[in-house]
Amino acid sequence: MTVMYLDSFEVREKTLLTPFKIAQRTTFLEWESQPTLFKQYPHFCYRISLHDIEALSWLSQLRCITSLRTVAQKPYYQLNVPSAGNLKPLEIYVQVRNVAGVLCGIYHLDVITEQLVLIQEIEDDGVESYLGLTNRFNGFIVMMSIVPFRSSWKYGLRAWRYCYLDLGHQIGALNATVRHFGLELTKMSHYDDNGLNLNMGMGDDEFIASVYGIGQVGNRPVKELKNPLMKVAPTNYTMKDDQLSSSIRNTPLYLEMYDVRQCSNYISINRNRRSAREFFASNMKDRAMAILMQTSVPKSLEVIAIILQAHSMHLGVYCKGQFSIAGNYRNEVIQLLLGQRFIAGANMVLLIYAQQFTAHAHIEAGIYAQDIYLTCEHLGVGCSGIGAFYDNEGSQWSNNPLLYAVAVGGKS
Ligand SMILES: Cc1cc2nc3c(=O)[nH]c(=O)nc-3n(C[C@H](O)[C@H](O)[C@H](O)COP(=O)(O)O)c2cc1C
Structure with a gap:
């Protein structure tokens, strides 16, 4: 039997999450297996x-x-x-x-x-x-x-x-x-x-x-x-x-070089990093959001920051660190990210899009997100990668496909 090899466009089409697909899910995982x-x-x-x-x-x-x-x-x-x-x-x-x-x-x-x-x-x-x-x-x-x-x-x-x-x-x-x-x-x-x-x-x-x-x-x-x-x-x-x-x-080896931000206390950052399970918005400074928005972005990607809660920064959409659309998008963002409630406490969500939906662009989204995790730990704020989202709803902020998101917010 010959196996059909899916190109990345087909993978995207076949793996889209939609409200209909989520509602259809009936099986529960048997952790024993x-x-x-x-x-x-x-x-x-x-x-x-x-x-x-x-x-x-x-x-x-x-x-x-x-x-x-x-x-x-x-x-x-x-x-x-x-x-x-x-x-x-x-x-x-x-x-x-x-x-x-x-x-x-x-x-x-x-x-x-x-x-x-x-x-x-x-x-x-x-x-x-x-x-x-x-x-x-x-x-x-x-x-x-x-x-x-x-x-x-x-x-x-x-x-x-x-x-x-x-x-x-x-x-x-x-x-x-x-x-x-x-x-x-x-x-x-x-x-x-x-x-x-x-x-x-x-x-x-x-x-x-x-x-x-x-x-x-x-x-x-x-x-x-x-x-x-x-x-x-x-x-x-x-x-x-x-x-x-x-x-x-059939995906070629990923061999690209990419520079990451250097942290002086790397060993403790590397070992203490955890994904946030809840956020305390008042504990995150606006300055930390500004620093995170300066993280270098691989060329294949486009990162859009949505500020949901802040001390004095404008709430809304930021492209390349620049304020672009004012608004309170908390409900839209929570809905986009499958209604994961803990995101309601986040200060900021980084939406990672790519010009092309490819395996290598996903790898670069992960490299970028790892840099965000390390910087958050260095700044004393929490973050979590979010891979579960309704794909089509991501298109309200960019014409490119959404690959990944990172929610960021204050720690207790
Ligand atoms: C690619 C990716 C997707 C993830 N998606 C979600 C998600 O949708 N929701 C969530 O709460 N956590 C998500 N996480 C965080 C993981 O649940 C977390 O990394 C894992 O439970 C291990 O915990 P730790 O990061 O604290 O070591 C994601 C992490 C990665 C790397």
Whole structure:
């Protein structure tokens, strides 16, 4: 059977949220059937703690558990990066070469144990050959993958959007972490995305979606991997959604470089960030809103700020930081965002539109939103990404498609 590959226009059409679709929802989620959220390599694989070797310590801030509770008798993990529905549809792999004290190899980042788990040693071979490099890359090559079923289990095909937004948040965290540790990202090239996925042991349920280097290209030539890596399922079970997987498989790797704002107290910001569940509008200063409106916006995006409550700023619509239409849009914004009541307390909502509805624009919306999260934490205000909205109602403020929103407001 041939699978129809949906282009991003078709994905948008098929994943629109409308009041009719929401009213039709009759099923309730059986949380017992939630697929596992963290990939586990076999116990016999060699492991290194991220805290044992100085050169690895930055990886302990890249994707890490920052809150652990018990909910319905199961551990409930939250990470340094937000995630739609907290479903965490991502994994990270790192190729390490010529880093003192670390065996050269391809590792999985085990977020629960804060370890690198060795999947395969490398010598004169490596993933460089699938990324347009002819020579060995000394340092780290970070590969981020998407595991769509973790999100589609709850959201169906709309998971396509959330997987890419989540990935953007993770790339934003990579940028900020690398910068904090005085390291630099190196851009990789497209060469053989399929070869990379096949040789990294990805199957039909996981896809490498973005890659960056941290280090330098050396003088010695590199060969293709001698053997493909072992295949380990990213979830305890999976259900096929051919349209979702083929659309993700056919999306080229995201390799773009993007600069993020630097915060002096990054480690505490990275570990303390949480999505706001309620807002206290009188506790947010107008100045904080002005600072947030100055956050740099990737070229693919258009951000419209709607000020809902303020001390002395005009309420209404701001484009590129400039006041453009006066008005109290609180009810319209709450309605747009599926009537999520806690947004009533927000001071401001940032609506993130893109010229084109593409996977890469979603990633950039996530990168931008991660910057907003970090800046909010730095400014002592709360925020939450909002991926649930009625798509068509977003068009009252822009002709472009709405990809994502961030609600911002005072903390208690
Ligand atoms: C892409 C994306 C979409 C989200 N959509 C919503 C949303 O519609 N409503 C909401 O209350 N929270 C939303 N969130 C916030 C998540 O619920 C939150 O990140 C998750 O529960 C983990 O909590 P934490 O961010 O405090 O770690 C979203 C987050 C992301 C990254």
